[in-house]
Amino acid sequence: MQQAEIRDFLVRFFSSSDCELLPISNPAQLKVKLTKQMDKLLMNRPFYWHYIEQIGQTPETATLTFRFTDQLDEGEFVHFGSPRLHQIFNTAEQLGRYIRLYQVLAPQSSPALEPWLGINMKISYQCDLKKDRLISMGLQLINGTLIEGFQTMLTRLDLNQKLPNYCYTLSPLITVKSGIQRIERFIESELESEPSEWADQASERWVKDQDLLDTFYEHQDEKPDRYFQEQKALKEQYQPKISLQLINVGLFYLQSSTFLPGLVKDH
Structure with a gap:
């Protein structure tokens, strides 16, 4: 996937x-x-x-x-x-x-298009090892409906850079800035609930290397600068951290009823 x-x-x-x-x-x-x-x-x-x-x-x-x-x-x-x-x-x-695209609808559809904020972000899990994954979120800017896998969903829709004839757009109630903040808070909440074995294992490797470093300098009552430099290097190498990088943002005017059932993550 x-x-x-x-x-x-x-x-x-x-x-x-x-x-x-x-x-x-x-x-x-x-x-x-x-x-x-x-x-x-x-x-x-x-x-x-x-x-x-x-x-x-x-x-x-x-x-x-x-x-x-x-x-x-x-x-x-x-x-x-x-x-x-x-x-x-x-x-x-x-x-x-910003990408701005409009959904092309079937003739019998309602002409109203709702504003959706689409965001692609890269999540990096970093310690002495590194893993990246891409996450794509969509937020409806009227009622706050949030869905994951937004990028994949968009590929199934017929989109155009111009507003289709006989269609009109609904005005957003949520600003783009506020929408980005909502999505970031949701992602941070999801990350907090994820398994932390990767971080725990990195901390265990960190402790082992720290013990080895301490053993090497155990006979020195006053630790030299070299010891503290190596200690700092171990922290930079092993300390688990997660970072988010915004890749791109788009504003999409869509008809939610054509794709929404089953995709809702939050409101």
């Missing part, structure tokens, strides 16, 4: 950046034709762009193929920890803009 979430994120990232998603038969792959802006941000070929712009020729932007399983050979394998995925996370943060 984690790899599926990464694929969904990349689909939304490249679609909202006006890149072309090219046909590909295997759902475990994604093929993208980059725009000029994305090519410059992701491909690291400044000399090519300098030359093309100097002579005034039409550029040929790069096409990228990603794969989400190591069972395939074609394409660049992306997963948490892969340099390309972190480059894209950083690019999304660097662009620093």
